[in-house]
Amino acid sequence: MVSDGHPAARILVVEDTPTQAELARALLGSLGYQARIAPSAGWALVAAREWQPDAILVDIELPDYNGFELMQQLHGEGIDAAVIVVTANASISAAVQAMRAGAVDFIVKPYAKARLAVTLANVLEKRALVAVREQAETRADRDKFFGFIGSSAPMRAAYRTIESVAGSKASVFITGESGTGKELAADAVHRASPRASHHFVALNCGAIPRDLLESEVFGHVRGAFTGAANDREGAAKLADGGTLFLDEIGEMPLDMQVKLLRFVQTGTFSPVGSSKVERVDVRFVCATNRDPLLEVRAGRFREDLYYRLYVVPIDLPPLRARGDDVLAIARHFLVTFSREEARRFSGFSAEAEAMLLAYDWPGNVRQLQNVIRNVVVLHDGELVTAEMLPPPVYRPGIAVVPPAQAALPIAVTRGFEPDPQSPATPAAVASAPSDAWQGEIVPLATMERRLIVAALRQTDNDVPRAAALLEINPSTIYRKLQAWRALGLAI
């Protein structure tokens, strides 16, 4: 829940001889690194999974299995820490063997502090450069964006909004169905912002009993209520300098909304049971799977709080509106879960892909994740076939057109022999000549206005997203809107 900024690099020392382990720990500590000791390869694997070190110093001879096998295991689990082999054998062949096994450097024992310092500095600098390059590539191709996967037009629009708003302190209000990645979006806003080195504190307002919510947000002092044995800081204090993410804010009781409004307006609060006023610098990101304006109209959400928080809206599209993102996300989960469950899966059959695309995913990405986990746990093979998909994704008797044959979004057809003459089949639609427009012919300017207005309606008047859907510059929409208003045209 809480992400630290830039702590000292973490170094895991895999060493079973206490003298050497303690020497390494002392040297690393004096160099300003965080160090942990693993006395065996098994311990090292557990520590690497949980602690996620930046670098691992590996002794070759270990009590359970050797350092080279450990490196294979680390690699197999996708642990990307830089591995440095520490060996008493200074031969060239030992160095070559270490590098072939995936080590990025090696140190001969016994080693001096200066040698350790230089090796680690080089390795960590190289690792940081790789991370920066990967992040730059990620941003450039937009197949991935922080924790998101997918390059569909509505997601690219969401990425752009996140990047645009990240640098400001403006409150962000994220809407979207359950499972669309609202917390990922909040996390991306934080990580892309200048606040990234401070805490991101997430609080699920719907999961906390209403009696405890105020204490969770503002903290409490000892004796404030039964069971308050000590002073405790709340999310507001923990998020000072960073981002406070209030998930499911629509579930917040009205009396608590009053207190939150005061906090949002003034940046000050008092812990429960205290009269002391504390001031913090917090950026608010809220989320809900309901329509916030409907909640206001129904009297369940304070209008003044709504206008305070609903400054920059981000509407995350449901998975069914994200086209081929379904496949990109499914492949990502397949690779991850296959690695975890030691399965051989490397992809999906064409029929399985078509079924994934045809399903409407009411539970969104979370449901897709569960479906792929189900497949990987229950089956094995090179390809995931349609029959491996659990119901309701797999629907026997329903044939879908494999993606390679369909130029338009996949349509589900009954039976295994779809009628090629039917206008409802994608094949028929795809084969229609591009100039066979059967609709009303209107002036081009009218059609342009209709399209822009439709795009704005579809995106709740989010101009950047509407522009992304139309593949035009947002400034074009602003200019057109201004011109139409000047002409007195209805928009």
Next chain:
Amino acid sequence: MNEPSFAAQLAEDLGPADLRHVLEVFGRDVARLTGVLREAAAGDDAIGFRRAAHGLAGAAGAVGARALEQECRKAMAQAETKLGELSATMSTIDVLAEDAMRELARFVAALDAS
């Protein structure tokens, strides 16, 4: 501390508190690992002997006890080929370990005095 330059470097790298701690750990390692070596030699346990000799060699190397380290590395090779000679090798290791511990005590005393 059989190698003065290494000891001086270690003292400079670690500082007195950490150096004292490492040397204490080394003292415990020597006591524990020579015990394991003796048991392995008496039981003709080549694998156990080699493993303990490797650990003691590493510990000795870390604090600059070169003679002990080298003898332990020779013993590692012997464990695989000359199983009958392990007891004799053990006697040499015992002597070198005692030397190292005496050096260690002198070094710690000098640290305490400085």
